[in-house]
Amino acid sequence: MLKLKDLQAFYGNIQALKGISLEIQEGEIISLIGANGAGKSTTLMTISGIVPAREGEILFKDKPINKLPPDKIAALGISQVPEGRRIFPYLTVMENLDMGAFLRNDKSGVKQDLEYVLELFPILAERRNQAGGTLSGGEQQMLAISRAIMTRPKLLLLDEPSLGLAPIITKQIFEIIKKFNKESNTTIFLVEQNANLALQVADRGYVMENGVITISDTGENLLVNEDVKKAYLGI
Amino acid sequence: MIVMDEIKKSCVATLWFIFLTFPIAVIKIDSINNTVKWRWLNMVYIGVGSFFLSMLWRYMIKKKEMGGQKEKKKKEAGFFYKISQNRKIFIPLCVLLGVFTILFPHIFSMYQTTIMISALIYVMLGLGLNIVVGLAGLLDLGYVAFFALGAYLYALLNMHYGVSFWVALPLGGMLAALFGLVLGYPVLKLRGDYLAIVTLGFGEIIRIISQNWDAVTFGPSGIANIPPPPFFGVKLSLQATSTYIFYIIVVLVIFTIFIINRLKDSRIGRAWVALKDDEIACQSMGIDKGKTKLTAFALGATWAGMAGVVFAAKTTFINPASFTIWESIIILCIVVLGGMGSIAGVISGALLLILLPEYLRAFAQYRMLAFASVLILMMIFRPNGMIENVRKIYKFKQ
Numbered sequence: 001m002l003k004l005k006d007l008q009a010f011y012g013n014i015q016a017l018k019g020i021s022l023e024i025q026e027g028e029i030i031s032l033i034g035a036n037g038a039g040k041s042t043t044l045m046t047i048s049g050i051v052p053a054r055e056g057e058i059l060f061k062d063k064p065i066n067k068l069p070p071d072k073i074a075a076l077g078i079s080q081v082p083e084g085r086r087i088f089p090y091l092t093v094m095e096n097l098d099m100g101a102f103l104r105n106d107k108s109g110v111k112q113d114l115e116y117v118l119e120l121f122p123i124l125a126e127r128r129n130q131a132g133g134t135l136s137g138g139e140q141q142m143l144a145i146s147r148a149i150m151t152r153p154k155l156l157l158l159d160e161p162s163l164g165l166a167p168i169i170t171k172q173i174f175e176i177i178k179k180f181n182k183e184s185n186t187t188i189f190l191v192e193q194n195a196n197l198a199l200q201v202a203d204r205g206y207v208m209e210n211g212v213i214t215i216s217d218t219g220e221n222l223l224v225n226e227d228v229k230k231a232y233l234g235i
Numbered sequence: 236m237i238v239m240d241e242i243k244k245s246c247v248a249t250l251w252f253i254f255l256t257f258p259i260a261v262i263k264i265d266s267i268n269n270t271v272k273w274r275w276l277n278m279v280y281i282g283v284g285s286f287f288l289s290m291l292w293r294y295m296i297k298k299k300e301m302g303g304q305k306e307k308k309k310k311e312a313g314f315f316y317k318i319s320q321n322r323k324i325f326i327p328l329c330v331l332l333g334v335f336t337i338l339f340p341h342i343f344s345m346y347q348t349t350i351m352i353s354a355l356i357y358v359m360l361g362l363g364l365n366i367v368v369g370l371a372g373l374l375d376l377g378y379v380a381f382f383a384l385g386a387y388l389y390a391l392l393n394m395h396y397g398v399s400f401w402v403a404l405p406l407g408g409m410l411a412a413l414f415g416l417v418l419g420y421p422v423l424k425l426r427g428d429y430l431a432i433v434t435l436g437f438g439e440i441i442r443i444i445s446q447n448w449d450a451v452t453f454g455p456s457g458i459a460n461i462p463p464p465p466f467f468g469v470k471l472s473l474q475a476t477s478t479y480i481f482y483i484i485v486v487l488v489i490f491t492i493f494i495i496n497r498l499k500d501s502r503i504g505r506a507w508v509a510l511k512d513d514e515i516a517c518q519s520m521g522i523d524k525g526k527t528k529l530t531a532f533a534l535g536a537t538w539a540g541m542a543g544v545v546f547a548a549k550t551t552f553i554n555p556a557s558f559t560i561w562e563s564i565i566i567l568c569i570v571v572l573g574g575m576g577s578i579a580g581v582i583s584g585a586l587l588l589i590l591l592p593e594y595l596r597a598f599a600q601y602r603m604l605a606f607a608s609v610l611i612l613m614m615i616f617r618p619n620g621m622i623e624n625v626r627k628i629y630k631f632k633q
Contacts, residue, residue, distance in 0.1 A: 050518055074521030086516040088509050099509050102502070103521040151520065 001026045001061060001187055002047070002078075002155055008055035009039075009046045016042040018211035019056065024155070029181050029188045031198040031219065033232055034208035040191040041083050043208070044157045047189075048080045049073045060155070075103055077154035084163060085144040089133025093124055096132045096143055100150025109152070117146035120176055138169035145173070149180065155187045162194045170194065174201050195232035199223045207232070245289040252285040253278055299616060336485055340478040348477050352549055354589040355484040356542050361569040361581040362491050363538030368567065369576035369624070370504060371531035372511030374431040376563050377418070377438025381411040381536040383445060383558035385543020390458040390553055391451070400464035404544050411540025412533040419532035423525050438563055446555040457554025461547050480549050487545065491538055492578055498534065499578075507531055508576075565589075572613055574620025583621055 002024040009017040016039045024030050034040050045051040047058060049070040058066040065073055074080075079100075088096050097117065101110045118125040121142040127135060132143060141161055148156055158177065162170040178201045181188050192198035199205050202219035207228060215228065222228050260281055263272040340348045360382060367375045385407035392398035392406070422433050445452045452458070463476045464483060471479060498504045506527045510517050518524055547553050565588060573584025591609070595602045613621065 048519055050515060069523070069525075070518035071521045071523040074519055080519040082515050082519060086513045088512040088516065090512060091505075091509065095505070099505065099517075099520050102506070148519070 002189070003059040003062075004043075004047075004056065005059070006056040007043070007046060007053055007058065007066075009042055009051050010054050011042075011051075016051075016211055017046065017053075020208075020211075020213055022206055022213060022216070024187060024189055026187055027181070027185045028203045029178070029190060029201055031190045031192055031195075031202035031205040032208055033192055033195040033198055033205060033228075035232075036193070037210075038208040039211040040208055041159055044080060044159050044189070044191055047073075047078065047157060074151065077152070078157065079148040079151040079153035079155070080157040081144045081148045081159060081161065083159040085137075085140045087132040087135075087140050087143050087147065089131065091132055092129050093132060093135070093143060094128045096147050097124075097150050100147035102151075104152065110150070113150055113152060117149050120149075120180065121146055138165050138173070141165060141169075141173060142176075145177070153186060155189060158188060158190045160191060160193060162192060162197065170197060174198075177201060195228070196223075199228075241290065241293050245286050245293065248289045249282050249286040253282050256281050295616065340481050345474050345477050348481050349549075350590065350593045352477065352481050352484055354586050355481075355488050356546055356549070357566065357569060357589045358488050358582050358585040359484070359491050359538050359542040359545075360566045361573065361585045362488075362495055362578065363535045363542070364566050365535075365570050365576065365578070365581050366495065366498070366507075366538075367531050367535035368570050369581070370499065370511070371507040371528065371535075373528065373531060374427065375434045375532075375535070376431045376560070376567065377434040377436070377441075378535075378539060378566055379558050379560070379562040380418075380438040380441035381414060381539035382543040382546065382562070383441050383555075384411050384414055385540035386547040386553045386557070387445060387452060387458075387543075388540070389544040389547045390461050393461060394458065400462070400544065400548050404541055407540040407544035408537040409540070411536040411538075411543070415533040415536030416529055418536075419529045423528055435560065435563075438560060442555050442558050442560075445558070452555075455554060455556070457552060457556075459552045461551045461553065463548050463551065477549075480545070484545055484549075487541065492582075495578060499576075503527065503530060568610065572610065572620060574622045574624055577620060577622050577624035580620045580622035580624065587621075 004020050004022050007017055007020040008015065018039075020039070020043060022030075022032075032040050032043065042051055046053050046066075049065070049068055049072075053066040056066070057064055060073075060076060060078065065076065065078075068076075088099060091099065097114060101113070104110055118128075123139055124142060124146060127139065132140065135143060141163075145158070145161065148158075161173050161177070165173070174197050177188060177190070180186065190198055190202065199219045199222050205217065205219050205222045206213050207215040207222065215222065215225065217225065223233070257278070260277045261274050263274060264270075265272055339351065343351075360378070363381075364375065364378050367373050367378070388407045388410050389398075389400065389403040392403055393400075398406075418434065418437050422430055425433060446455055448454070463471070463480060466475075466479055506517070506522050509520075510522065510524065510527055514524060517527075546557075550557075569584040569588050570581055571584075572588065573582070574580025587609070588606075592602050592606060595605055598605070617623075
């Protein structure tokens, strides 16, 4: 479904991605783990077109998308939940969700999805007329994920959904991510620091270091891999 | 003792103020008789006045900090909102306002009507800038350039080709929109301070061109004898002309309010508000950042262009001195003071900022002082503007 071929990206003169190649199949949950500054977020930003790719190619359903502007990429069905949630603080929860459906014209489908996300995250239904900025961190993360689901994505990019959240909320969110993947068969590409949780939900995982991918295996195998254990799982 | 402490602080402030104003308020040198007059009474006035003001100041700040202000503010913000929601009050109020507006030029003198026309022109400018600054959050300090474009368009087209006011009006809007795009395109990547500086430069470019391109714009001497809007070929007296222009600008303002109100609640309006909050999140929702910003620039500029045409027709004379950076700043003040994004706020802001200096002409010397005080007080006690923007909130049922 998504294929990165020798992808390179720069911030000014600093090379953040030094040739990334990976592949995501339809319906999978893929986790990308790595230390701070490894280039995980940059990978997602490059897929979304917000950071331009200087070299290499991104293929989505066998079509190159690395030259498209971010809004066109979103229109193709790639939706990103950016790092740090980035919900709209002055819009209400419902308006935030409505922004997710910005590009959609099928009213009944939007309504259906709205009901679906409120079912996934019942707390949002309670908070529906509250400004997004007044929600707690966990609720904001749920809102950010819901907003992305409202775009009815084919590929959902999640950037550190555990950032700044209590372990129990993180766990809850990961369970819902897995549930959503199963129910809607939406492909999910997950970037995480919390390697343990990320690999538990993932079908396959990639480990990233200093802008290159060093290991790639199934989630289960990575969880028992000695190098990964030492470096990221703290065992 | 809190009160004693306050009084002590006020006393110190008073003494300091007396000391500062002493040379100008108390000592007066009579250069004819070579004597020095000591006006001690002035010192007393200043002392009592500043002590009183200082206490008042402390009291107000305290009240604000106590949070009583917060509750009050909520109520007041809701006050206008409630009125606009309550049809039983709102409709008669609108009718009353309408009747008053229709009768205005007949009740009051021509002088009043003329002042009102310029105030309404600023209402239009404020509403236009409100799109760019209030809704889309793009700080534009060169907004007057579009106003100038509209004015010069009408003046020049009329002089060379005899184009009438009614043709020039939409053309002025379109030209301004076009220039809005021209300005918008290169500044798409800029934000905040940088954007402000570039737009400021743009405003100056337009003014300097109009000042120096003698062959076309007649430079600083300007263009005179611009005809007022034609009235079915009938020649109107000066008085009737100003009444006529008054009605035209009233209709235009209503039209502006209508369109901007619709825009605010539309998809594009929501995209503007969202873009102001967070660009990256917008892009992941599939909003075209460039296009959204450009429409804000273009739609904002349109109203300035049309206001410019009306302005040229009203004053019948334009020159670059009417389009200085000061005008841009006044318009920005209108938007900020009135309440960013709020239509009612911008209207009252424009009326206050334009009418106040006119009526304070009697105190011409202190005009700017009063003006500045209003701005400073407003920023401290109502930082969100006189009438806060209350966005229409969806009522979602389960």
